[in-house]
Amino acid sequence: MSLRRTPVRLPRPVRWAMLSTLSLAAPQALAASCPQPTLTECSNVDYRASACGQENDSYCQGLMESEWKARYTAASKRAALLPDSMGGGLETVAVQPNAVTSTLFSGSDESIVGQVQRGQVLARKGYKNLTKVEQAYDKQRQEWDANGVLERSCQEYVHEKHYDFSRFEQEAGRFGDDFRALFTAAYGSGGIAERTLFSKDGVKQAPLWDGKTRVAKNAYFRFVPGPYPQGAKAYEFTSEAAWKANNAEARQAVLPSDAWHQAMSKSLSKVADDVLNDSQQRQEAFAALLDRRNAVYASWQRESEMLRGRDFSTVELDERTAEQLYGLDKALEASLVKADAEGCLVTDTVTACDWSPRRYKAMVDAVMVPRREADLRQCLTVTGNDFGVESFIRNADRLKLKGLELKDYTVNPTLVSAYVKALAEYLASQASQQQPPTNPVTMTKRQGMDFSAGGYSGDNNFGGGYSLRAGWELSTPGSAFNGNWCDTNASIFSELALYANVFSPTRTEVAWLSGRASTLPSAIRAELSARVLGKSIFTFDQSYPARFTFIERKPFVDKDAARASATFMVWFIPVTVSGGLSVEVGIATSMGGALGRDCTRNLITLDLLGNIGPYASANGFVAVAFGIPGLQVGVRGTLTLLSFSLPLEGRIGVALSSPTHPTNPNTLFLGLGTSLNMTLRSLDGRLSLFGELGFLKAEFPIVSWQGIGTSTQLFNDQHYLPLAQLY
Structure with missing residues (x-):
């Protein structure tokens, strides 16, 4: 008989009940x-x-x-325009300021905009929790305040020449994009309105409003139908809105003053600031379209003139330009129709389109940024930013120039202005007398000009920066300008690099562009190269006979060049967060020769003409999408980290004077001419709603904003150098 016990099996319903109880208890x-x-x-x-x-x-x-x-x-409350995705309309919303934590600022010493941005960040952070770079810049500003009115750099000179305005502008950084707060501060104690502004040494500065320059009632009245290449089909403006906007009287309706701004603020006090500022943003976009159209037409004028001067056809260029202008004019009319629907084209009453706190800020910048950029540029050109013990600005008596009898001109900003003006006038007179170009820093005869600059702005998540170098060189055997003129060669060059950081403080080279045009004993050499994200995408190195023409526009586009994304589930819906960098890079070049006459100098000229125009933009983007690829909706934000263009124009050639030339008859000259312009913008942005349904895709803008920017001429040198008297 077996001793094994048969296990007891519970009935099936009892077993299921116990398992269910355990399953429910486990969580x-x-x-x-x-x-x-x-x-x-x-x-x-x-x-x-x-x-x-x-x-x-x-x-x-x-x-x-x-x-x-x-x-x-x-949180504080304000009336705000809601995006259409939230129902639109004006509603009361709570406002929580976006705190500035980490930044990545450096360089930008050659630009007023860069200096302003770095100073305003200090005020925005309340001069607390500063990064090492910010601490260094704050210390520099404190040293400027501590040394009285002594000047030790061009940046300090410009800051203290416009001292009252500079201090207000820096402290206004704490307002961020609260334009109403800035406007209120401008009219308060320590503001800039309804008062005389002085330099640090007490010299009265030019008023903010000159009392002569009139502006349009609003930006839409800046519209005037623009020209087209001859024979091209022009866009026809048929809307009543275009007819209303093309109003010469409204185009000159406003004479800005502190009193006018104050009166406009009072008359529109019942309109929410968000409504006023939103209208101003749309007007800025319209003005940008106008400026773009003008730039396209001006570019066509330069290129067509070059081609016609060498008996080349301009048919292809004319057709391409007309197509661009047609599209821009169509967009302009669409904007005008919308503006008319909003009541912006009324001329007999004040409208919400005519003024805003944002417009006040824009008009102040339009006056003060170019004024200070000119001071900074001239100072850097004349002094090379050398204020050292042995510099000419501190030992001006060594120059022995009329008007510079003092020794040290760095004692105060007024004397720096006098030194810069006198030396600039002397150099200009030397050039007008066809003297070889002079290096203003060393006062030696110049064989080249080399300009370099760079800057970086952003934070540990997003940022962008640039470095550039451009100029001209002259090589002559023997001593400068006295060697064998047959062996004299010259070149113009330009180099630009863009950097960015996306979702990381690590900087990455986004794009690099380089161009050079130079003479050889019997040929012309052109060199162009470009790379994007470290990858070479274009290389050109070719020599041409002395007689040649080549014009090339080479755009390179690489959208979403760097991208990262992550997907997670919220309940049963997949949510994808993505971000990265989109890049647009291009270069426009032209080169050729031209035979002409310079009647003012009594010369016949044969010139090599060159133009190298690199341009680039880097945009950071972030998107949140709900759904799966092919069936999703989401929001995408784009921020312009940096938009940059650097057209360098050069002229190299020979010229022969007539027997009746007053100073150099029958003389062979070497002609040199270079000009460099720089346009830089950053922090423009937009927020848009997008959707995908199979192969159908759409994107709808919600809001956009203008950042900061500047356009300035870095240098312009035009010279004729006598080489030899032929007979």
Whole structure:
């Protein structure tokens, strides 16, 4: 007989009941091990996706709602325009300022805009929690204040020449994009309105408004139908809006003054600032379209003149330009129709399109930025930013020039202005007398000019910067300008590099462009190269006979050149967060020769003409999409980290004077001419709603904004150098 016991089997219904009880109890046992989460944990996507996060989902939801309500109650309120995705219209919203934490600023010493941006960041952060770079710049500003009115750099000179304005502008950085607060501060104590502005040494400065320059009632009245290449089909403006906007009287309707701005503010006091500023943003976009159209036509004029001067056909160029102008004019009319629907083209009453706190800021910048850029550029050109013990500006008596009898001109900003003006006039007179170009820093005869600059701005998530170098060189055997003129060669060159950081503080080279045009004993050499994200995309190195023409426009486009994304589930919906960098890079070059006459100098000229125009832009983007690829909607934000163009124009050639030339009859000259312009913009941006349905894709703009920018001529040298008297 077996001693094994037969196991007792419970009835099947009892077994299922026990298993069900255990299954239901398991989550409760697991939940007991999850501590109560904090607000920080509840805000963390990874925690919310974990087992504890899912278990505490309702608690987290309640905690976050309570926190949101508390912040909403405590935050300041203002009337704001809502995007269409939120129903549109004007509503009262709570405002929570975006705190500035980490930044990546450096360089930009050659630009007023760069100096302003770096100073305003200090004020925005309340001069606390500064990065090492910010601390260094803050220390520099403190040293400027501590040394009285002594000047030790061009940047300090410009800051203290416009001292009252500079101090106001820096402290206005704490307002961020609150243009109403800036306007109010301008009319308060320590402001810039309704008062005389002085330099640091007490010299009265030019008024903010000159009382002569009139401006349009609003930007739409700047519209005038533009010209087309001869024979091209022009766009026909048929709308009543275009007829209303083309109004010469409204184009000159406003004479800006502090009193006018104050009166406009009072008359529009019942209109929400958000409405006023939003209208101004649309007007800035319209003005940008006008400027772009003017630039396209001006570019056509230069290129067509070059081609016709050498008996080349301009048919292809004319057709391409006309097509561009047609599209721009169509966009201009569409904007005018919308403006008319908003009531912006009324001339007999004040409208919400005629003024805003944002327009006040833009008009002040339009006056003061070019004024100070000119001072900074002239100072850098004349002094090379050398204010050292042995520099000419501190030992001007060594120059022995009329008007510079003092020794040290760095004692105050007024004397620096006098030195810069006198030396610039002397150099200009030397050039007008056909003297060889002079290096103003060393006062030696110049065999080249080399300009370089660079800067970086942003934070540990997004940022952009640039470095550039451009100029001309002359090589002659023997001593400068006295060697064998047959062996004299010259070149113009330009180099530009762009950098950016995206979702990281690490800087990466986005694009690099380089161009050079030079003479050889019996030929002309052209060199062009470009790379994007370290990859070479274009290389050109070719020599041509002395007689040749080549014109080339070479755009390179690489959208979404760097991209990162992550997808996670919110309930049953996949959510994809992506970000990265989009890049647009190009270069326009032209080169050729021309035979002409310079009647003012009594010369016959044979010139090599060159133009190298690199341009580039780098944009950071971030997007949040709900759904799967091919069936999703989302929001995408784009920020211009840097938009840059650097057209360098050069002229190299020979000229022969007539027997009746007053100073150099029958003389062979070497002609040199270079000019370099720089346009730089950053922090322009837009926010848009996008969607995908199969192969159908659409994107709808929600809001856009203008950043900062500047356009300046870096140098312009035109000279004829006598080489030899032929007979």
